[in-house]
Amino acid sequence: MAATTSAIPDATINADPASADRRYVLPEDAPYLKNLEVLWTLDADLARRIEAIDEPYPAATAKTGVATIALPASAGGRVVQLHSKYDPIAEADRLVSSASADKPAIYYVHGFGLGYHVEALAARSGDEAPIFVFEPDLRLLRTAFELRDFSKLLSANRLGFFTTLDKAALLDRLQPHLAMFSLGTTTIEHGPSLQVAPEFHAQYKQWLAEFASFARTSLNTFLLNSAKTAENIARNIGWYVASPCMSRLKDRFAGRPAIIVSAGPSLRKNKHLLPAIQDKAVIIAVQTTLKPLLEMGIEPHFVTSLDYHEICTRFFENLPKTYGDGRRRLRTELVAEPKATSRIFAMLDGNVSLLGSNFAESLLREMKPNKAKLPPGATVAHLAYYLAEWLGCDPIIFLGQDLGFSDGLCYAPGTSYEDVWRPEFGRFCTPEMKQWDQIVRERFILRRIPDFQGRPMYTEERLFTYLQQFERDFLQSKRTIIDATEGGAAKRGAKSMPLADAIDAHCQESFPVDLSDHGGSRWDRTADCAASLRKRRDEAAGIEDISRQTLPLLETIRDHINDQNKVNQAITKIDALRAEMNRFGATYDLVTELTQKSQLSRFEADRRIKMAKLDPTERQRRQVDRDIANVRSVMEAAARFAELMDEVAASLQSDQRREVASANARGAALGSTPAGRA
Incomplete structure (x- = not known):
């Protein structure tokens, strides 16, 4: 790396009175050069932003001869001493004394300071334990990197820095470590740093708690369902080979609006607007809403399914016998993950397309199907969203995606769930009472979250996990995401808008949705x-x-x-x-x-x-x-x-x-x- 110049304290520069041009040239063994040389290979964006800082903070010397520093608190005008004036190293050892090599695999550190406690933590914890540091002050990081040599610690590739409030980046960087969360996490709070930037650290604490819920649910779901998923994919292998590849649909409706119809309680508010726009948007239904939409005379262009449980067959039972102008064959194309229960494929009188699967591809490695894959989704609504992106749709409009219990209900009235409960209905058990009973039964996992208008509402841990995945996707997407649910949870990354307004703004032009090139399923292999x-x-x-x-x-x-x-x-x-x-x-x-x-x-x-x-x-x-x-x-x-x-x-x-x-x-x-x- 080229020599770096910086305005740093005179005690740490190679001053040469005979040459003013070399006043700020660092010696080759300067900590800053060593640190940045490693950081550029690990996190080039952070290295670039640190180098853009003109000057470090002025530092002082503790009684033991090492550097210490003080910064203004966020409020009150007082100064916060980040490290001991006497012995910062001993102070750091006390802070991380609870850490040990045979304890949790992942550490969160709120506040970097001059890094004494981070070094002490790395020395006490296991060699493979990741350490995620939350520190918003880039000038402080520059100061620490100029004063102290962290090159060996950085080279171990155990440190990850979060310096800006970015939830999507947090989820992206933590998710690859999902399995390690089963070993536990430990939080180290550097108290003075929390006084300097309290809002920053409070926000990350909230997001980390939300990710813990997401990780716990995701891991448990994976462990419970992995064997069943593999078995279903194997049993669906005939359909996997017979159905066409999704590559035929890549960007087919680029720039056209898509409406994803889910079964949340708020669906009842606006579903009456859908018949007028059947030819003005790509309509993607989750499996729960297929039958209610067909009964309204709406043939969605796609329906999504991925659930392995056979209870999902209820969503495809007793569909209307005829469609449109008396046709007996449904035009709706089923897009499913191959782990879905196989019974639904034969039940749907329409075309079936299965997504690519690494498991299925390896089973059939001699045949090389090479089917196109979409990102894995936790729910049929996630799959519908990934399908809309695959089709090239923009904007993507969500309807009925509450992700919580709007108006004390779990689902929109008229879904197949009511068919399951129907024998219990009577004078003293209405559909609304039954839905509230379902919510109350899960009160031990309920949590309060803000709704789309900022008011408090209830959701439960599983739905909250789905919300986390949606927010990660929305914050990363280059598409316009519109939440036209008019109810339910607030969704970061989505623009809240009434469906009528979304239709006026984006669904005024008719266009053909021709899926006739599907060609039916081939059974000749x-x-x-x-x-x-x-x-x-x-x-x-x-x-x-x-x-x-x-x-x-x-x-x-x-x-x-x-x-x-x-x-x-x-x-x-x-x-x-x-x-x-x-x-x-x-x-x-x-x-x-x-x-x-x-x-x-x-x-x-x-x-x-x-x-x-x-x-x-x-x-x-x-x-x-x-x-x-x-x-x-x-x-x-x-x-x-x-x-x-x-x-x-x-x-x-x-x-x-x-x-x-x-x-x-x-x-x-x-x-x-x-x-x-x-």
């Missing part, structure tokens, strides 16, 4: 599909066999940990088995999708071992215990996976016959018979 699944079955059997051979060797190491000769002999055999297992790497990853809870346990055990200060024998003992548990779970998952492959391969042919027969019946009713297509 079923044999190739079954052949791929049988290969995966054989590979899973190989994984199970290698795991079975490995387990007693690991037990030998555990039982004879102090007999190095026996340990070495077992390790030699394990190394040979590991090399053999590597041949099944891609299928091994598929198998572990069926045992994600044990994979998380292995991850947690591994991180705790790495963070702990252990002697070699104890470290090896813990590693062996970790590996024994993991090998057992992989062996069981491989057996389950092989059975699943056999089941799906056997069912493919009957699925093909059923879907082709159904298509031929529809074709006959319309006066034509599709050949080899469904």
Whole structure:
């Protein structure tokens, strides 16, 4: 990096009276140059902004000879001493004394000061523990980087700095560490820094609490549903191959408005405006609203589904028999993630498109489907939003997306949820009473949030998590996002507007929404599909066999940990088995999708071992215990996976016959018979 000039205290510059041009040239070993050289490789934006600061703060010297500094408080005109005037290092050690190497994996530090406590924390915590620092004062960071050498700490790539209030950036940078949140977090508050910038730190504390809720819900949902998701994708593999790729729709409606219709309580306020704009916007319904819209005479252009549970079939039951001018075939295209329950695909008398999936692509790696993928969504509304972006729509208008309990209701009246509850309705149990009963049952996870007008309203933890994902997406989007729900939660990044106004501003021009190039589902590659699944079955059997051979060797190491000769002999055999297992790497990853809870346990055990200060024998003992548990779970998952492959391969042919027969019946009713297509 080129030499950097800076106006810094005379004691730290290489002054040369004979050359005024060199007055502010730093010596090659200056801390600032070392720090910025590393920072430019890790966070170029932060390095650029720090270098743009003209001068550091003036610093003082503590009794122990190290630097200290004082800054004005945010109010009252008083001065806050950021570090001890006597011994800043001892003070920092006391602040982080609760941290230890075998405790939480993630640390939040509010306030950097001159970094003494951050260095002390890094020394006390595990070598892999990320440390996120929240510090808004770039001039203070420049001062710290000029006075003290943090280059080794920065080079360890454990520090992440947040210097501006940016919730989208916070979510983006924390989400890759989601698994580590299962190990816990610890917050270190540098008290003087909180006095200097209280609003900044208060806001980040709120956002971190919100992210903790998001992380907890996301992780629990993933662990609970991962095996079911993998099983559903496998069972839907015939539809995955038969349906066309979503690449055909990329930017098809660029610059056209999209309206996403969700089933929140506020939907009842404005759904009557939709019939007039069916040809003036791309209408995307979540699965819950398909039937109510069809009953109103509105055929949405798309409907989204991703839920694995079979209760979702209720949203596709008893749909109207005819559409439009007496047509018997629905024009609405179902866009679904392949993890959705397979029963809905056959129930919908319309076209089906499945999104790309890494799991499905790996199952069928010989066939190379290469289907287009959209970002993973937590709900059908998220999927509808990602679909609108894929289509190129702008603006994207949300309707019925309350994400909370507007007017004491969970859902808009008339959805399929009322069909489920209908037997309970009567004089003393109205639909409204039943919905309020559902809310009250979840009172232990209720929280108050601001609604779209800034008033308090209730939501629950799961819906609040969905709100966090939407806000992250909206804040990153280059599209105009309009919240026309007229109820529900306030959504950062979306412009709140009545639907009538959004229609007047953006939905005045008619345009064709032609989806006829779908072409129907093709079922002519079923044999190739079954052949791929049988290969995966054989590979899973190989994984199970290698795991079975490995387990007693690991037990030998555990039982004879102090007999190095026996340990070495077992390790030699394990190394040979590991090399053999590597041949099944891609299928091994598929198998572990069926045992994600044990994979998380292995991850947690591994991180705790790495963070702990252990002697070699104890470290090896813990590693062996970790590996024994993991090998057992992989062996069981491989057996389950092989059975699943056999089941799906056997069912493919009957699925093909059923879907082709159904298509031929529809074709006959319309006066034509599709050949080899469904």
